[in-house]
Structures are given as structure tokens and as C-alpha cells.
Amino acid sequence: MQTNRLLYNISLLIVLSFFVGTSFSYAQNKKKFVVVLDAGHGGHDPGNLGNGYKEKDIALNIVLGAGKELEKNPDIKVIYTRKTDVFIKLRERAAIANNADADLFVSVHCNAFSNQAHGTETFVLGLHASERNFEVAKKENEVIYLEENYDVHYEGFNPNSPESLIGLTLMQEAYLDQSIQLAHLVESNFANSLKRKSRGVKQAGFWVLHNTYMPSVLIETGFLTYKNEGAYLNSSKGQKDMATAIKDAILKYKKSLDQNIGESVFKLEDPIEDIEASEKEQIIKDVVFKVQIAASSKKLEPKSYNFKGLSDISRDKEGALYKYFYGNTSDLAKAKQLHKTAKNKGYTTSYIVAFKDGKKISVDEALKTSAN
Secondary structure, eight states, X not given: OHHHHHHHHHHHHHHHXXXXXXXXXXXXXXXXXXXXXXXXXXXXXXXXXXXXXXXXXXXXXXXXXXXXXXXXXXXXXEEEXXXXXXXXXXXXXXXXXXXXXXXXXXXXXXXXXXXXXXXXXXXXXXXXXXXXXXXXXXXXXXXXXXXXXXXXXXXXXXXXXXXHHHTTHHHHXXXXXXXXXXXXXXXXXXXXXXXXOEEEEEEEOOHHHHTOSSOEEEEEEEETTSHHHHHHHTSHHXXXXXXXXHHHHHHHHHHHHHHOOSSOOOOOOOGGGGSOOOSSOOBOTXXXXXXXXEEESSOOOOOGGGTTTOOSEEEEEEXXXXXXXXXXXXXXXXXXXXXXXXXXXXXXXXXXXXXXXXXXXXXXXXXXXXXX
């Protein structure tokens, strides 16, 4: 009897050891969600010095605060481009993220301007829509002049030339929707949780974003040149607030990729969204318009029961995301009606997209095509 009990206990230990070992092995092999946090400037590059404050110090404190909170999540691995006051080259910042096979790259900065401009703004990579956006990108890109042999390492890139920015956009194109999604979450937290003025999500040509192979954003946490805002960002409270808002946005973004389907699309400002739906036919030859209603890591059948009763759903995969579209028409007026229907169904952040020869193009480009 005792022998049988002993054998039973030994067998039980072996079984338990197997399951514990298997679980441990699974935990070891499970890929963590990797976030690279980049504090702008550093070392002999102080960044902007509005009202005597140092951008490099404020950005570092915000990054360290956000990272400390993110590290409490066992599913997240945080990597810093710098944790001390050192100078890191732009190309090295991107390389750190790429070598880590990161899931997100978040660069933190402080703004400056000659007037009373204030508020937060978060950038994704793209062609600047305004001279102001170009000036912000130009200022951040000019850090390459502090590096030795910059003309060799940056292949003739000229921060002062708008034309130099055109080539930057292609590499990040596959991650644009995800970058926009994170950027909107960041700005939403700044505006709603912190009650800060948000200047919105914008596009501009930042070199540090173009060379990363994952969703990437550059956050301007406010203007040091604006007295009240500079004092806030230089304070412990302001830096903690900003760190928390950025951390919460990253966690919400990760959760949306893990679980969400449906209204997970965020958009940039687009003039087409402000045009009322018209009954007048507006055929754009060789162009197909669709309404993008969702983007998710989940693969769903493009059936009406998965999309609140909407029919004529199509699906496409870009990078790690599945994109879901409603409708298919060369009539821009009809596309606007479809967009209105989608919004009435609850897809309030849906937007019109255009395709030519099977390749996605901007709606603005589609309209210019028709004008030629």
C-alpha cells in the first residue's frame, strides 16, 4: 500500500513537473510586445531652450516615467534609446528599434515657436500638409548637422529641402494606419484626461520615423516657448502627467490589437470628409473608391453579420493588420453616400479611400487625376 502511494506521489510529481516546465517554456518563448521609447536630443544637443528650459531633460524624464509604468506589465518589454544625458544619432535611434524587432517606436519632444502657439501635437510620417508642419520636421531633422560625416550617413538628405522629404514616406506606408491610431490615442489622452490643448494628429517628414520598420509616432508634448506651458512641462507634475497619458495610450493601443474589431480606424484631417454627400454623379475614371471601416489584427469573414449589417465588405491585409472596406464604386458622390451610411451604422471614424490599378492612393491624388 505504501509502495503504491509512493509510486503515485512520484508519478504526480513527474506530471506536475512536466506541466510546470511546459508552462515555463511557453512563457519564455512567448514574444513580448516591444516598445522603444526615444527621448529626443541629449548630450551636446539640448534641443530647444524656450524660457530657459531644456527640451532634452524634459523629454528624458517623460520617457523614463512612461517606461517605468509600462515595465510593470509582464507582456511588455521596454527599450530606451537613451536613459541618461547622452547624444544619440538619429540613425542609431532607428537602428535600436529595428534591431529589437519592436512593435512600436515612440519619440518624445518639446515644441518651440516665435509666437504664442501652444498645445500638444503628435506626428506620423508623411508629406507635410502645411508650412508649419514642415518647419517642425525641419527643426527636428537638423540635429543631423551635429553628427560627423552626416552627408555620408544620410545619403545627401537635406532637412531644409521639402523635396528631400518625399522619399521618406514610402518606408512607413505599411504602418501608417497603426501609427495614426496610436497618435489619436495619445492626443485624446492629452485633451480629455489632462485637459491640455490638442493641436491634433499631423503628418510631416521626420527622418527618425522614416527609418523604422514598425508603427512610429513623434510626440510634441507642448511649447516651451509658451510661458505657462513651458513651466508645466518643466514641473514634476507636468512630466508625470504626460508620462501617464502616453503610457495609457500605448496600453490601449496594444489592447485594441489584441482584442478589438470594428471601429478601430482613426483618420487624419482630410478635406474630403468635410464635403457633404451629393446626389450628383462624379465618376473618376480608373479609380475605385471604398470606405475603410475597420483595421484589426483579427481576421474576420467579410460578411454583413460581422459588420453591423453592412454588405459589400472586402478585406485586405497590410503588414500585421487586416483592413475592412465597405462598398466599391468609381462614383465619388456614391462613395460619400456609402460613407454616410457607414457612419450612421456606428463607424464614426470611417473614411473614404481610393485605389488606382489596385494600389491605394490618396483621395486628393484621385481628384487631381480626374482633373488632368
